[in-house]
Amino acid sequence: MRLKLGHGLGVSGVLAVALLVATVPGGRTSDHLDQPFPGLAPNIDITDLYAFHPGTTTQDLSKVVFVLNINPLTGSGLHPTFSSTARYNVKVDTNEDAIPDILYRFTFSAPDAGGTQTVTLTMLRGNNARVTNGNGATLAQGQTGTILAGIGDSRVFAGLRDDPFFFDLAAFKGLHQFCDEFTRDFFAGFNVNAMVLEVNTDSLGDNANIGVWTTIETPNGSGGYVQRDQMGRPAINTVLISTGNKAAFNAGQPKDQFAAFGDDVIAHLKALDPLHDQARAEFLAHVLLPDLLTFDTSAKSGFLNGRGLADDVIDAELGLLTRGALPGDCVDGNDVAFLEAFPYVAPPQ
Secondary structure (H helix, E strand, C coil), X not given: CCCCCCCCHHHHHHHHHHHHHCCCCCCXXXXXXXXXXXXXXXXXXXXXXXXXCCCCXXXXXXXXXXXXXXXXXXCCCCCCCCCCCCEEXXXXXXXXXXXXXXXXXXXXXXXXXXXXXXXXXXXXXXXXXXXXXXCCEEEEEEECCCCEECHHHCEEEEEEEECCCCCCHHHHCCCCCCCCCCCCXXXXXXXXXXXXXXXXXXXXXXXXXXXXEEEEEEECCCCCEEEEEEECCCXXXXXXXXXXXXXXXXXXXXXXXXXXXXXHHXXXXXXXXXXXXXXHHHHHHHHHCCCCEEEECCCCCECCECECCCCCHHHHHXXXXXXXXXXCCCCCCCCCCCCCCCCCCCCCC
């Protein structure tokens, strides 16, 4: 059975320590540019994954929204496109074995002269979700930049949006102190390409406890595909995986991650916090791996139960780490407001 992240100090504290002491070049926070230079092409580089119930004051537990973002650090006025050869996958484990039971796949045509693409969303279930060329049903198809009504009361959007991640990266890198007069959201003004899917909660099966992760695959030239990037929770690969292992981590499967990378994560945990003896580090590594965004869909979403667009991951981790002595980075929200209605991610800068 998969161990789940709880709201205790330990796990969030570990991630907060990592965020404070790790040295990452450029924008390598959350999952932005997580592989060593030259890394991945921007249109196959995952920035963040979200899974949440829509609604702010009152959440609609009958719906689940998945958001997958790529093309990190896209400046205002730029209009990158989705890869026309890659497959963008949102995978859902419904029985807690870290193997996909449902797969939502976004694929795109080549862009026309104006940059518009045709997006196709396919859903695969069971063994079809686990094999390279499984068969699935088309849920929606249409142009990027538009809201598409899909089969089964689903809704789909793919296009340029504001980057919803917010964090004072300069303070993190030691260029100034947290919460001083220089505090700012490093990601303000940047965009991403977003893929947004809303489905009925009951379409995910009878088990309310799901695990969600995303992968991006590109053709291998022999009729198959090679996995190039993967992400579940924010900062796992960025912070807890050694530089030489990052590409292999992105190419692997969650069910194999502890066997392949457990020792690496344990070593990082022990180095980041001297209070972690071997037994405690091993326990936490078993919680952090496999790298899945765990979500009890019967309950209100909010980090660490799923991940919403407005969830202040940094403040949650810093506050838990220091027991309130350092409550956060003083970047308390996104630079522009999120939308109340689908597709929820704010319009591009």
